[in-house]
Amino acid sequence: MDAVAFRPRPWIRLAWGLLVLYVVWAAARLDFTWSRFVVGLDNAEKFIGRMFPPEILQPDSMLNGLVESLEIAILASFLGILLSLPLGVFAARNLMPAWVSWPARSLIALCRSFHPVIVAILFVKAVGFGALAGILTLTVASLGFIGKLFAEAIEEISLKQVEAVRATGSPFISVLTYGVFPQVFSRFIGFSTYQIDSNLRNSTMVGIVGAGGIGSTLFAAFQRFDYNFVCAILIAIICMIMMGETLARAVRRLLGVDVQKSDV
């Protein structure tokens, strides 16, 4: 053995080189040029200049938008959490026969695969403009996220306790409440608080495609070039989301659960 502390790794270097080549190629393909960037920086200066000082031009519209976003997030989280409880159980392959778990798993996969904005567009077409489309969109997103992680959590449980409860001759619902849920409930609450947080973020955005909330106020302000109002709305959104994050953390601490990094 030669005494080199840090052996050079040619394959890793090659990989880094390829990555750099890819960046150059892809940037050229997407037509990124230095001059565009410079022109953009010039624009950015004007743009940011017009954003400050932030000004609340329509306090009513802003307040209503924020409240509506909050309501959308609350209702969607409630519905989503409520529905994902049975969905997750149905999708767990260690509790359910394949003919139950496969449809449930496909439904979860379908809910997960589309970005909320696309789901929102479809719901706006289906149920019209307004908060209802937003609620349905975020409910779908919650179902996909909580349902998947909850089903995975159930699949990881110890079956010994389940067997013990079954051996007493309990009906299936008691097996669930005494054998399964105690093992996974803290994780379920962890996923749920995470999703509430995520719903709050997304509820500020669905309005851009017409599904209610502060997003529509923001988009309207954008189209009128009221950039100082845009800035005020953005600050309000960031404050609301930070508050939501703090609240979610407080609830998690209060209930003594924590979301693992690998879960998120």
Next chain:
Amino acid sequence: MHPDESIWQRHSRSERLTRLFLMILVLAAVGYSAQNIEIIPEFLLDAPAQVKDLFVRMWPIQFGFYQKGVHEALMDTVHIASLGTILAVLLAVPIGVLSAKNLIRNIFVNNFARFILVATRSVNSLIWALLFVAIFGPGALAGTLAIAFRSIGFVGKLVGEALEEVDPRSIEALHATGASWMSVLLKGYWPQCEPTFWSVALFRWDINIRESSVLGLVGAGGIGMALDSALNLFQWTRVSLILLSIFVLVIIAEIVVTQIRKRIL
């Protein structure tokens, strides 16, 4: 617990009270929201029929349009997501370093870095895209920057946490040899964080594929622009083709990421 309570209870009284309080709070919030929100009941009743109508109009999927109008835009989406992720990592790693309490022993700097991480995460990618479209004009550049800025918070937070969890002994050993700050970072911290780093980057790339597929709706390039024009022109058979393409792309990205993670991590 009271000594005279003969029935075992899982939670102490204060725990039960906390839970009850939270439950009431949740129900009050839900009740208030349900009452206050504007939902037009006719729209709700009409929804199933409308959804059915939507699916009828989307059929049959216009596969012939793929080569002409979808493929290029779909590839653009992939590149926007990839370049955006790479840029995000470049921007996020320094901020992650600044936010790590064991690396930078200055609470003011830590908190400032954390604030940047939270603020970038709080603004949705679609809103970032609106801002960048206003600055750089419509196109993929705005989309890439939106993806990058949106991802800073996620990548930076996880990188910062990984740095804080590093085993201090090998760092101390390097310090003892008189290694420079950069060497300590590259040879002490980096090898320990490398697996987390790659897994975070890959995970974010997967998320970004989904995100970049919608940025076009506000003019920031990629497949979303094709979707937007098809929606505006009521070409529903094209809409279904585009949705299917996005679906397949997302599935492929997920498979790629799981395979790479299995191989290298």
